[in-house]
Amino acid sequence: MTTTARPVTAPARRRLSTTDLALVAAFAALIAACAVVGGIPVGGAGVDITLQGFGVLLAGCVLGPLRGFLAVALYLGLGAIGLPVFSDHASGLGPFTGVSAGYLWSFPLAAALAGFLVKHVAGPARKTRTLFVFACAIAASVLVVHTLGIAGMKLYLDVSWDDALRFDMPFWLGDVVKMALVALVAAEVHRAFPQLLHGR
Template sequence: MTTRDLVLTALFAALIVALGLMPPVPVAGLPVPVTLQSLGIMLAGLILGPVRGGLAAALVVLLVVLGLPVLSGGRGGFGVVVGPTGGFLLGWVPGAVVTGWIVRRWAPGPWRRREAALALLAGLAGGIGAVYAVGIPWLAAVTGMGLSRALLGSAVFVPGDLIKAVAAVLVARGVRRAYPIEMR
Protein backbone atom coordinates (compact mmCIF):
# COMPACT_ATOMS: atom_id res chain seq x y z
CA MET A 1 0.00 0.00 0.00
CA THR A 2 1.41 3.36 -1.02
CA THR A 3 1.43 6.60 0.93
CA ARG A 4 -1.21 7.90 -1.47
CA ASP A 5 -3.43 4.90 -0.68
CA LEU A 6 -3.08 5.56 3.05
CA VAL A 7 -3.87 9.25 2.64
CA LEU A 8 -6.95 8.61 0.48
CA THR A 9 -8.19 5.93 2.89
CA ALA A 10 -7.76 8.26 5.88
CA LEU A 11 -9.33 11.15 3.98
CA PHE A 12 -12.46 9.17 3.21
CA ALA A 13 -12.65 7.82 6.76
CA ALA A 14 -12.56 11.45 7.90
CA LEU A 15 -15.29 12.31 5.37
CA ILE A 16 -17.50 9.53 6.75
CA VAL A 17 -16.90 10.83 10.28
CA ALA A 18 -17.58 14.43 9.18
CA LEU A 19 -20.92 13.37 7.68
CA GLY A 20 -21.77 12.19 11.19
CA LEU A 21 -21.77 15.79 12.39
CA MET A 22 -25.27 16.10 11.00
CA PRO A 23 -27.63 15.08 13.80
CA PRO A 24 -29.32 11.70 13.42
CA VAL A 25 -32.99 11.68 12.51
CA PRO A 26 -34.89 9.19 14.69
CA VAL A 27 -37.39 6.86 13.07
CA ALA A 28 -40.55 6.00 15.01
CA GLY A 29 -40.61 2.39 16.13
CA LEU A 30 -36.99 1.62 15.25
CA PRO A 31 -33.80 2.08 17.26
CA VAL A 32 -31.88 2.92 14.05
CA PRO A 33 -31.68 6.60 13.01
CA VAL A 34 -31.28 8.12 9.56
CA THR A 35 -27.75 9.52 9.11
CA LEU A 36 -25.67 10.93 6.27
CA GLN A 37 -22.77 8.61 6.98
CA SER A 38 -24.05 6.00 4.54
CA LEU A 39 -23.53 8.62 1.83
CA GLY A 40 -19.83 8.57 2.75
CA ILE A 41 -19.77 4.78 2.40
CA MET A 42 -21.15 5.03 -1.13
CA LEU A 43 -18.70 7.82 -2.00
CA ALA A 44 -15.75 5.79 -0.69
CA GLY A 45 -16.64 2.85 -2.91
CA LEU A 46 -17.46 4.97 -5.95
CA ILE A 47 -14.30 7.07 -5.81
CA LEU A 48 -11.66 4.87 -4.18
CA GLY A 49 -12.69 1.39 -5.27
CA PRO A 50 -13.22 -1.77 -3.27
CA VAL A 51 -9.95 -2.03 -1.33
CA ARG A 52 -9.38 1.57 -0.26
CA GLY A 53 -13.14 2.21 0.13
CA GLY A 54 -13.50 -0.88 2.31
CA LEU A 55 -10.47 0.10 4.35
CA ALA A 56 -11.90 3.60 4.91
CA ALA A 57 -15.15 2.09 6.20
CA ALA A 58 -13.23 -0.42 8.34
CA LEU A 59 -11.17 2.40 9.84
CA VAL A 60 -14.36 4.19 10.93
CA VAL A 61 -15.71 0.96 12.43
CA LEU A 62 -12.41 0.50 14.30
CA LEU A 63 -12.65 4.04 15.67
CA VAL A 64 -16.17 3.28 16.89
CA VAL A 65 -15.04 0.06 18.57
CA LEU A 66 -12.21 1.97 20.27
CA GLY A 67 -14.82 4.26 21.79
CA LEU A 68 -14.35 7.44 19.77
CA PRO A 69 -17.58 9.41 19.27
CA VAL A 70 -17.41 9.34 15.46
CA LEU A 71 -20.98 8.32 14.70
CA SER A 72 -23.88 10.66 14.18
CA GLY A 73 -25.03 12.10 17.47
CA GLY A 74 -21.57 11.65 19.01
CA ARG A 75 -22.02 7.94 19.55
CA GLY A 76 -19.21 5.43 19.74
CA GLY A 77 -17.99 2.47 21.72
CA PHE A 78 -18.35 -1.28 21.61
CA GLY A 79 -21.91 -1.00 22.93
CA VAL A 80 -22.98 0.61 19.66
CA VAL A 81 -21.50 -2.29 17.69
CA VAL A 82 -23.36 -4.94 19.68
CA GLY A 83 -26.57 -2.88 19.77
CA PRO A 84 -29.41 -2.62 17.23
CA THR A 85 -27.45 -0.37 14.84
CA GLY A 86 -24.32 -2.55 14.92
CA GLY A 87 -25.25 -4.61 11.88
CA PHE A 88 -25.71 -1.53 9.74
CA LEU A 89 -22.38 -0.20 11.00
CA LEU A 90 -20.59 -3.47 10.25
CA GLY A 91 -22.38 -3.57 6.88
CA TRP A 92 -20.54 -0.40 5.88
CA VAL A 93 -17.41 -2.41 5.09
CA PRO A 94 -18.98 -4.83 2.60
CA GLY A 95 -21.13 -1.94 1.36
CA ALA A 96 -18.07 0.07 0.31
CA VAL A 97 -16.36 -3.04 -1.07
CA VAL A 98 -19.36 -4.11 -3.18
CA THR A 99 -19.91 -0.56 -4.46
CA GLY A 100 -16.25 -0.21 -5.37
CA TRP A 101 -16.00 -3.63 -6.97
CA ILE A 102 -19.03 -3.10 -9.20
CA VAL A 103 -17.98 0.36 -10.32
CA ARG A 104 -14.37 -0.71 -10.94
CA ARG A 105 -15.53 -3.71 -12.94
CA TRP A 106 -18.42 -2.19 -14.91
CA ALA A 107 -18.00 1.60 -14.92
CA PRO A 108 -14.30 2.53 -14.77
CA GLY A 109 -14.51 5.03 -17.61
CA PRO A 110 -15.45 8.70 -17.81
CA TRP A 111 -18.98 8.09 -16.46
CA ARG A 112 -21.14 9.17 -19.32
CA ARG A 113 -24.78 8.10 -19.12
CA ARG A 114 -24.21 4.36 -19.25
CA GLU A 115 -21.36 4.39 -16.72
CA ALA A 116 -23.25 6.79 -14.44
CA ALA A 117 -26.25 4.43 -14.48
CA LEU A 118 -23.97 1.51 -13.62
CA ALA A 119 -22.37 3.59 -10.87
CA LEU A 120 -25.85 4.24 -9.47
CA LEU A 121 -26.54 0.51 -9.51
CA ALA A 122 -23.23 -0.01 -7.71
CA GLY A 123 -24.22 2.51 -5.05
CA LEU A 124 -27.59 0.81 -4.63
CA ALA A 125 -26.12 -2.70 -4.48
CA GLY A 126 -23.42 -1.78 -1.97
CA GLY A 127 -24.81 1.19 -0.09
CA ILE A 128 -28.25 -0.30 0.31
CA GLY A 129 -28.12 -4.01 -0.58
CA ALA A 130 -24.96 -5.05 1.25
CA VAL A 131 -25.50 -2.75 4.23
CA TYR A 132 -29.11 -3.90 4.68
CA ALA A 133 -28.11 -7.56 4.19
CA VAL A 134 -26.00 -7.31 7.33
CA GLY A 135 -28.03 -4.70 9.23
CA ILE A 136 -31.56 -6.08 9.01
CA PRO A 137 -30.85 -9.60 10.32
CA TRP A 138 -28.68 -8.06 13.05
CA LEU A 139 -31.49 -5.67 14.03
CA ALA A 140 -33.95 -8.56 14.14
CA ALA A 141 -31.64 -10.71 16.27
CA VAL A 142 -30.67 -7.99 18.75
CA THR A 143 -34.15 -6.57 19.27
CA GLY A 144 -36.09 -9.82 18.97
CA MET A 145 -38.55 -8.13 16.63
CA GLY A 146 -38.33 -10.84 13.98
CA LEU A 147 -36.88 -10.65 10.51
CA SER A 148 -40.10 -9.68 8.72
CA ARG A 149 -40.79 -6.80 11.12
CA ALA A 150 -37.17 -5.59 10.90
CA LEU A 151 -37.33 -5.79 7.10
CA LEU A 152 -40.62 -3.91 6.98
CA GLY A 153 -39.40 -1.28 9.45
CA SER A 154 -36.18 -0.77 7.52
CA ALA A 155 -38.16 0.02 4.37
CA VAL A 156 -38.58 3.58 5.67
CA PHE A 157 -34.85 4.13 5.02
CA VAL A 158 -35.01 3.20 1.34
CA PRO A 159 -36.26 6.54 -0.09
CA GLY A 160 -33.56 8.50 1.72
CA ASP A 161 -30.89 5.99 0.73
CA LEU A 162 -32.02 6.23 -2.90
CA ILE A 163 -31.53 10.00 -2.73
CA LYS A 164 -28.11 9.49 -1.11
CA ALA A 165 -27.12 7.07 -3.89
CA VAL A 166 -28.03 9.61 -6.60
CA ALA A 167 -26.17 12.35 -4.72
CA ALA A 168 -23.13 10.07 -4.30
CA VAL A 169 -23.00 9.37 -8.04
CA LEU A 170 -23.27 13.08 -8.88
CA VAL A 171 -20.53 14.01 -6.41
CA ALA A 172 -18.31 11.09 -7.39
CA ARG A 173 -18.72 11.90 -11.08
CA GLY A 174 -17.54 15.47 -10.46
CA VAL A 175 -14.63 14.34 -8.28
CA ARG A 176 -13.51 11.71 -10.79
CA ARG A 177 -13.57 14.27 -13.60
CA ALA A 178 -11.64 16.89 -11.64
CA TYR A 179 -9.23 14.51 -9.93
CA PRO A 180 -8.92 11.12 -11.64
CA ILE A 181 -8.08 8.47 -9.07
CA GLU A 182 -7.11 4.94 -10.00
CA MET A 183 -9.58 2.60 -8.34
CA ARG A 184 -8.10 -0.10 -6.13
Protein backbone atom coordinates in the same frame (compact mmCIF):
# COMPACT_ATOMS: atom_id res chain seq x y z
CA MET B 1 23.12 -27.04 -26.18
CA THR B 2 21.38 -26.74 -22.85
CA THR B 3 19.28 -23.96 -21.46
CA THR B 4 18.79 -23.06 -17.83
CA ALA B 5 15.19 -22.67 -16.79
CA ARG B 6 14.50 -19.45 -15.00
CA PRO B 7 12.47 -19.69 -11.84
CA VAL B 8 8.94 -18.40 -12.15
CA THR B 9 8.32 -15.57 -9.73
CA ALA B 10 4.97 -14.14 -8.78
CA PRO B 11 4.42 -10.52 -9.70
CA ALA B 12 5.11 -8.15 -6.85
CA ARG B 13 2.04 -6.83 -5.11
CA ARG B 14 1.55 -3.12 -5.34
CA ARG B 15 1.64 -1.57 -1.89
CA LEU B 16 -0.40 1.37 -0.71
CA SER B 17 1.36 4.63 -1.41
CA THR B 18 1.45 7.70 0.78
CA THR B 19 -1.29 9.17 -1.41
CA ASP B 20 -3.41 6.04 -0.91
CA LEU B 21 -3.03 6.27 2.86
CA ALA B 22 -3.89 9.97 2.81
CA LEU B 23 -7.05 9.25 0.81
CA VAL B 24 -8.04 6.48 3.21
CA ALA B 25 -7.60 8.80 6.19
CA ALA B 26 -9.43 11.65 4.48
CA PHE B 27 -12.45 9.52 3.67
CA ALA B 28 -12.51 8.04 7.17
CA ALA B 29 -12.70 11.62 8.46
CA LEU B 30 -15.46 12.42 5.95
CA ILE B 31 -17.53 9.46 7.11
CA ALA B 32 -17.08 10.54 10.73
CA ALA B 33 -18.24 14.05 9.85
CA CYS B 34 -21.28 12.64 8.05
CA ALA B 35 -22.16 10.47 11.04
CA VAL B 36 -22.07 13.21 13.66
CA VAL B 37 -24.41 15.51 11.75
CA GLY B 38 -27.67 15.32 13.70
CA GLY B 39 -29.48 12.05 13.07
CA ILE B 40 -33.20 11.87 12.43
CA PRO B 41 -35.00 9.10 14.34
CA VAL B 42 -37.42 7.13 12.16
CA GLY B 43 -39.42 3.92 12.44
CA GLY B 44 -39.89 1.89 15.57
CA ALA B 45 -36.41 0.44 16.06
CA GLY B 46 -34.62 3.53 17.35
CA VAL B 47 -32.14 3.74 14.46
CA ASP B 48 -31.45 7.26 13.18
CA ILE B 49 -31.14 8.38 9.58
CA THR B 50 -27.71 9.99 9.14
CA LEU B 51 -25.36 10.82 6.30
CA GLN B 52 -23.14 7.86 7.20
CA GLY B 53 -24.32 5.85 4.22
CA PHE B 54 -23.40 8.71 1.89
CA GLY B 55 -19.83 8.80 3.20
CA VAL B 56 -19.44 5.02 3.18
CA LEU B 57 -20.66 4.47 -0.38
CA LEU B 58 -18.83 7.55 -1.65
CA ALA B 59 -15.59 6.11 -0.27
CA GLY B 60 -16.17 2.89 -2.17
CA CYS B 61 -17.28 4.48 -5.43
CA VAL B 62 -14.41 6.99 -5.47
CA LEU B 63 -11.53 5.01 -3.98
CA GLY B 64 -12.31 1.51 -5.24
CA PRO B 65 -12.76 -1.73 -3.30
CA LEU B 66 -9.50 -1.87 -1.31
CA ARG B 67 -9.08 1.73 -0.26
CA GLY B 68 -12.82 2.14 0.22
CA PHE B 69 -12.87 -0.86 2.55
CA LEU B 70 -9.86 0.43 4.46
CA ALA B 71 -11.35 3.92 4.86
CA VAL B 72 -14.53 2.53 6.39
CA ALA B 73 -12.60 0.04 8.55
CA LEU B 74 -10.44 2.90 9.84
CA TYR B 75 -13.57 4.90 10.67
CA LEU B 76 -15.06 1.96 12.58
CA GLY B 77 -11.76 1.39 14.36
CA LEU B 78 -11.61 5.00 15.52
CA GLY B 79 -15.11 4.68 16.93
CA ALA B 80 -14.30 1.36 18.59
CA ILE B 81 -11.34 2.82 20.51
CA GLY B 82 -13.46 5.61 21.94
CA LEU B 83 -13.68 8.52 19.51
CA PRO B 84 -17.30 9.80 19.33
CA VAL B 85 -17.68 9.32 15.58
CA PHE B 86 -20.85 7.24 15.47
CA SER B 87 -24.43 8.49 15.30
CA ASP B 88 -25.47 10.56 18.36
CA HIS B 89 -21.74 10.95 19.16
CA ALA B 90 -21.60 7.35 20.37
CA SER B 91 -18.32 5.46 20.64
CA GLY B 92 -16.81 2.26 21.97
CA LEU B 93 -17.86 -1.32 21.32
CA GLY B 94 -21.50 -0.91 22.38
CA PRO B 95 -22.76 0.20 18.96
CA PHE B 96 -21.31 -2.99 17.42
CA THR B 97 -23.75 -5.09 19.43
CA GLY B 98 -26.75 -2.72 19.51
CA VAL B 99 -29.81 -2.27 17.36
CA SER B 100 -27.81 -0.65 14.55
CA ALA B 101 -24.94 -3.17 14.68
CA GLY B 102 -25.94 -4.82 11.42
CA TYR B 103 -25.61 -1.52 9.60
CA LEU B 104 -22.19 -0.80 11.12
CA TRP B 105 -20.82 -4.24 10.26
CA SER B 106 -22.15 -3.90 6.72
CA PHE B 107 -20.36 -0.66 5.93
CA PRO B 108 -16.88 -1.95 4.98
CA LEU B 109 -18.40 -4.70 2.85
CA ALA B 110 -20.74 -2.25 1.13
CA ALA B 111 -17.87 0.12 0.33
CA ALA B 112 -15.84 -2.77 -1.08
CA LEU B 113 -18.73 -4.01 -3.21
CA ALA B 114 -19.57 -0.53 -4.53
CA GLY B 115 -15.92 0.05 -5.37
CA PHE B 116 -15.67 -3.31 -7.12
CA LEU B 117 -18.78 -2.62 -9.19
CA VAL B 118 -17.64 0.86 -10.22
CA LYS B 119 -14.16 -0.34 -11.08
CA HIS B 120 -14.92 -3.64 -12.80
CA VAL B 121 -18.56 -3.51 -13.91
CA ALA B 122 -19.01 0.15 -14.79
CA GLY B 123 -15.33 0.23 -15.76
CA PRO B 124 -13.35 3.04 -17.38
CA ALA B 125 -16.04 3.74 -19.98
CA ARG B 126 -18.94 4.19 -17.56
CA LYS B 127 -17.47 5.22 -14.19
CA THR B 128 -17.95 8.86 -15.22
CA ARG B 129 -21.65 8.35 -15.99
CA THR B 130 -23.91 9.17 -13.07
CA LEU B 131 -26.56 6.55 -13.84
CA PHE B 132 -24.09 3.67 -13.83
CA VAL B 133 -22.41 4.83 -10.61
CA PHE B 134 -25.85 5.20 -9.02
CA ALA B 135 -26.69 1.61 -10.00
CA CYS B 136 -23.45 0.39 -8.41
CA ALA B 137 -24.05 2.35 -5.19
CA ILE B 138 -27.70 1.37 -4.79
CA ALA B 139 -26.86 -2.29 -5.45
CA ALA B 140 -24.29 -2.25 -2.64
CA SER B 141 -26.74 -0.51 -0.33
CA VAL B 142 -29.59 -2.93 -0.98
CA LEU B 143 -27.57 -6.14 -1.09
CA VAL B 144 -25.31 -5.43 1.88
CA VAL B 145 -26.39 -2.49 4.07
CA HIS B 146 -30.11 -3.17 4.18
CA THR B 147 -29.73 -6.95 4.31
CA LEU B 148 -27.35 -6.92 7.27
CA GLY B 149 -29.20 -4.04 8.90
CA ILE B 150 -32.46 -6.00 8.82
CA ALA B 151 -30.72 -9.10 10.16
CA GLY B 152 -29.16 -7.08 12.98
CA MET B 153 -32.50 -5.61 14.04
CA LYS B 154 -34.17 -9.01 13.95
CA LEU B 155 -31.52 -10.51 16.23
CA TYR B 156 -31.23 -7.58 18.64
CA LEU B 157 -34.95 -6.87 18.98
CA ASP B 158 -36.01 -10.54 18.70
CA VAL B 159 -38.72 -9.70 16.18
CA SER B 160 -39.92 -11.39 13.02
CA TRP B 161 -38.32 -10.81 9.64
CA ASP B 162 -41.43 -8.92 8.58
CA ASP B 163 -41.13 -6.54 11.54
CA ALA B 164 -37.41 -6.02 10.94
CA LEU B 165 -38.13 -5.26 7.29
CA ARG B 166 -40.82 -2.79 8.34
CA PHE B 167 -38.35 -1.05 10.65
CA ASP B 168 -35.90 -0.77 7.74
CA MET B 169 -38.36 0.57 5.15
CA PRO B 170 -38.22 4.26 6.24
CA PHE B 171 -34.53 4.33 5.31
CA TRP B 172 -35.10 3.46 1.64
CA LEU B 173 -36.20 6.85 0.35
CA GLY B 174 -33.32 8.57 2.12
CA ASP B 175 -30.90 6.03 0.67
CA VAL B 176 -32.10 6.67 -2.86
CA VAL B 177 -31.40 10.38 -2.37
CA LYS B 178 -28.00 9.71 -0.77
CA MET B 179 -26.97 7.28 -3.51
CA ALA B 180 -27.97 9.85 -6.14
CA LEU B 181 -25.64 12.35 -4.45
CA VAL B 182 -22.91 9.70 -4.28
CA ALA B 183 -23.28 9.08 -8.01
CA LEU B 184 -23.17 12.78 -8.88
CA VAL B 185 -20.04 13.40 -6.81
CA ALA B 186 -18.20 10.18 -7.74
CA ALA B 187 -18.84 10.56 -11.47
CA GLU B 188 -17.48 14.12 -11.39
CA VAL B 189 -14.42 13.00 -9.43
CA HIS B 190 -13.68 10.28 -11.99
CA ARG B 191 -14.05 12.79 -14.82
CA ALA B 192 -11.50 15.03 -13.14
CA PHE B 193 -9.17 12.21 -12.04
CA PRO B 194 -9.57 9.33 -14.52
CA GLN B 195 -6.64 7.38 -13.03
CA LEU B 196 -7.95 7.42 -9.46
CA LEU B 197 -9.12 3.79 -9.57
CA HIS B 198 -6.04 2.57 -11.48
CA GLY B 199 -4.44 -0.38 -9.72
CA ARG B 200 -6.89 -0.31 -6.82
